[in-house]
Amino acid sequence: MKSFLLGIWSRCVRLTVRWPSVVAIAPFLLLIAIWWIVTEMQIFPRVFLPGPLDVVHSFGSLVYTGILPEYLQDSMVRLAVGAFWGIAIGIPLGMLVGLSSRAHTALWPPLLFFQAIGDIAWLPILVIWFGYGLTTMTVIIVYTVIFPVILNTVLGVRSIPITMHRAAQSLGASRTRILWEVVLPGALPSIMTGLRNGLGYGWRALIATEIIVGTSGIGFLMFDARRAGSVVEILLGMIILGILWYIVDGWILAPIERATGQRWGLVTR
DSSP: OHHHHHHHHHHHHHHHHHOTHHHHHHHHHHHHHHHHHHHHTTSSOTTTSOOHHHHHHHHHHHHHHTHHHHHHHHHHHHHHHHHHHHHHHHHHHHHHHHHOHHHHHHHHHHHHHHHTSOGGGGHHHHHHHHOSSHHHHHHHHHHHHHHHHHHHHHHHHHTSOHHHHHHHHHTTOOHHHHIIIIIHHHHHHHHHHHHHHHHHHHHHHHHHHHHHHOSSSHHHHHHHHHHHTOHHHHHHHHHHHHHHHHHIIIIIIHHHHHHHHHHTTSSOO
16 A cells, blocks of 8 residues: 555656646646535535536636627736836836935825725726726726836835946946946846736736726626626636636746846846
């Protein structure tokens, strides 16, 4: 028996070495197995807790009718537009606050003030101003993304030793060249951390906004399913949200963040 278990263990180790993604998938397989066992034991009625196969059937039905692809596209476009403007405004503003003492004195208190106001708190007034549409959702995402980007950019700029600036000046570098070749590369790891956090917050803010004021999107799909009493579609929406963000964060943002840290010597390979 002991040799049998050791054989299984060695095969699992070889499998994980050959396919590292198995390590990431294994915990989810365990959760799905527990979920399936609970539903098969009928601890809760199926109407309150559908099984994994019910969610798969719902996924196929919504894809076949075209509802899920359309809603998913709407959510991704909204996130992309809001994130673009949050990054386009946040990085330059963070560089300005980090480099200029006057800008820091003038802008830092308002930044802390508005950061304390939750994004959803702006929804009532934004609905009055812009109605139920893309503009309201874009403003909410920009508002959510911009603060982590600004604060981490300021942190990155101010963490660069003053000796680096003086060394560049002594070699005859202009202010523009110092900005592009000293400040921006040195602050880039912190900026990437801010982008990663900001996009995560923006994704959650988007779903909350779609639930409250949306007419399409994954958040609206879940809210509409609640009104219809369809728990299976709510679970499907939650799973899709988790999978999408896991892919974006784990396969795109995290590798870029590690690459910038390794490029500038903040972490070892």
